[in-house]
Amino acid sequence: MTDSNAPANRDFCASALRAIRIEREAIEALEHRINGDFSRACEVIMACKGRVVVTGMGKSGHIGNKIAATLASTGTPAFFVHPGEASHGDMGMITSQDVVIAISNSGSTGEVVTILPLIKRMGAPLISMTGNPDSVLAREAVANLDVSVATEACPLGLAPTSSTTATLVMGDALAVALLEARGFSAEDFAFSHPGGSLGRRLLLHVSDIMHTGDQIPSVPEDTTLSGALLEISRKGLGMTTVVDSKGNLVGVFTDGDLRRTLDKSLDVHTTPIRDVMTRKGTTIEADHLAAEALNLMDELKINALPVTDSDGRLVGAINMHDLLRAGVI
Template sequence: MSQSSDLIKSGQRTIQLEREAIDALLPRIDADFVRACELILACKGRVVVVGMGKSGHIGKKVAATLASTGTPAFFVHPAEASHGDMGMITQDDVVLALSNSGSTAEIVTLLPLIKRLGITLISMTGNPESALAKAAEANLDARVEHEACPLNLAPTSSTTASLVLGDALAIALLEARGFTAEDFAFSHPGGALGRRLLLKVENIMHAGDTLPKVARGTSLRDALLEMTRKGLGMTVVMESDGTLAGIFTDGDLRRTLDKGIDVRHASIDEVMTVHGKTVRPDMLAAEALKIMDDHKINVLVVVDQADHPIGALHIHDLTRAGVI
């Protein structure tokens, strides 16, 4: 029992120390952070992230996050850079160097060459007085008071702080670029994420003869027959000019029966949902899903720019397409 308690306390202490390290970053999102963002936004090449050891592991993640959010980036191992990989870096690039001490030998060795080539250097260090920080045009201050390691040796709080600071940089750049969900999709074409982000409503909607539709003034009985024939559990209701008047769904039918309305004699105009929620064919399927979730509905009418119904999208279509 005592060992269990000690393990819990150890885990909680680690989280607390790392949370404090993250909180300490807030006032350091300052002029240097702005300068770093401006340098990257002005970059005509790519962001080349370098780091050794645990900083290297964090650097790889930072590079991946930048690349997937609109800032072309890749990771170069600093030791390999001294043995040929420096040729991967051009004068149009920006180097983002991660080092907790700011004096990592493999990175410091590269500084004269980076300066000689006129490559822009941004550092992320735990020592703003270090050689690396002083050589950089902007230094992101990632220092921590204590590592979560009780020996204050294993990189724990410091790597967490660097990771969070890298995320802050990537998201600030994303927002500055006006990066959209569709832009994000093209960086993630594979798997479930790609399906969620690349698939558009027009790719999976029911259109043409498969779209249930009736005109205003149609009897409810005939509208139900149209719903049965098309099997979508809904029908759109059309104005005389071909624009959308409303929608009638299985849910509307239940509400109609609850009200005691005689379905044999009612008109669709009496019981339809006027207009209803719509989407455009070029909208991402994932955005349509959010509309369904927000309004707790299972079907949307797809309309063109003139509000003419051209399709219907059912929650089951999203499930089959792997969006859900």
């Protein structure tokens, strides 16, 4: 129950800042615990022929769920098993080929300790994350990751706050160390996240969304400026490519080029496009990632790019709207 006589002018910000400070100190303390046990835990997981099974009760379970998800999305197959359910059938999800990460701040959580003999009998290596390196859980583990904290951010010292934050950060440290050891790439990550914008940014290639064939804005180099403007208007990409008699790309003409041309008061009906185009210009190859096209456009402050193959032949065109429609932006 809350105290109805408590002062109404509480300093919410002071409480929040104190909590952040305490949790920051808990994270900083972890740096001194990245030691032989941490390396041993990584080695055991790297040698695992099965999956990493994470278990924990209560708030530790919530953190364990997140750690399992992070491991799974960064190249280490993993899943979470509730320790209470493990005692009622879910132990069948664990095999001798797996590695178990058991999380308990006290290191003596009943539901977790109950399944320790079964894990040991099965022969699955056990890694613990505890706040008590002398606990039964820590002693049974091949490696114990010390996530103890000096104090909880909760002023009552009851609600898991600093301790769960420290455990989460230790889990992230473990996942990152394994990711780098495996040489896990951005493309590997994308295959674990194909449905979201991240997957689209990392998996979609320029060739998947570029305009091809008659959709490519293109004019011969002897075309008049007015003819080039008509091509830009017809194709709607904000630019046109310029090609020689063999169809090789020799330049581009963009909205920016048009503004510079108008400042010169040239006759749009007689001026050949080769006199006002940007020679060659910036291009991107069709097999590059669409995200690379976006980065290139952002860097150069342009809105469209000609697309070439590995031999430099014009094969397509892409603009910022294409990237937007594809969900790359």
